[in-house]
Amino acid sequence: MRQSKLFTKTQKTLPKGEESKNAQLLIQAGFIHKEMAGVYSFLPLGKRVMENIMRIIREEMNVIGGQELLLTGLQNPEIWQTSGRWADEAVDIWFKTKLKNDTEIGLSWTHEEPLTALMRNHISSYRDLPVYVYQMQTKFRNELRAKSGIMRTREFIMKDLYSFCKNEEEHKAFYEKAKQAYIKIFDHVGLGHVTYVTMASGGSFAKYSHEFQTLTAAGEDIIYIDEQTKEAVNEEIIADKDLGYDKNKLRKEKAVEVGNIFTLGTKYSEVLGLQYQDDQGNKRPVFMGSYGIGPARVMGTIAELFADEKGLVWPSSVAPFLAHLLCLSDSVEEADALYEQLQSVGIEVLYDDRHGMSAGEKFADADLIGIPWRLVISDKTLASKSAEVKARQSKEIELVPLRELPNYLQSKIS
């Protein structure tokens, strides 16, 4: 992408009226646009990061047998009345609206009920199980607080997977696979070293569930970490005697829940009548689980954790581009040629081909945007047919011959 054509421009100063660090930086660097409190649009740079995160999630969901679908954003109240979750007293984050004829309908905030009802058309025998489906779909939630930038918004894409199994044993095996898949996902996006599998309350479903909690000062949760086992417990349940934890022996940290996995059991299948016939001819309720990740919350967490005083710093697995090519010379032929060549071998490049900007301005923009590899072509580097290469988070600059750059960068792709 030529930067002269990119419609987003960086801003010289931090945006006003935005308190969270992730949103401040992402707005300043042109990744997102604030529509109103808790509602953000994703601009080309931000969209690319989101797509990378969603691709990484998709890959792992497919590996464990997930099939992608897309459920509706408008929700049928009848199904929710059956489960008792339509009432505002039961769920306080509903956005509801009305049809022309005054019938109330809901905007999607989760999908246990509609999916369970839908599955009645497809599951009737033990031969139809297990089934694992997931989606990347927009959720609307009337969140009370919206002070964490893109980490907690009133409209967001969620990856939600739902599992349908014959019994608890089959469910447990899948739950464990999902847990391992989540560990891989958070490793791959660059958060593995600060993300803890955390014991949490299972709410009204099961006694316990697991959250994936990433350490950050921007987090709204408190977790207690066991240094020996590297496991953690959410503050909500730390006092539970059955768990046998001594709070004083654990490390207390602020964290954000980037994902969670839940055992739902037969709660929804029983109320909504999702049954199957087992191999003895007996009718049984389907045993369910749900598994969520917020890609934008992951993106915001990455922004919070890695940013430095100059701007954003993206891990290469999620970066909007792998390389940021800066042309500081008036003769553009070599930079143009390098741009074409890198793209032809599959390296994604943002090419700062803008005229009339100082080197300092281009460097500042590159630091703010945070692409992993900065390549600088100037009259000086051209004299030795080279480019200056610098990793975003390092101070070291290396002179690399132009013809070696494609291989050099390909070895950095993760």
Ligand code: ATP
């Ligand atoms: P929280 O306790 O932080 O409100 P939750 O328990 O409501 O999260 P789920 O309903 O299980 O979370 O959603 C699954 C995932 O979706 C969460 O782990 C998180 O990554 C993401 N998520 C939840 N709420 C939001 C939000 N308001 N904005 C962005 N992402 C969210």
Ligand code: MG
């Ligand atoms: Mg919530």
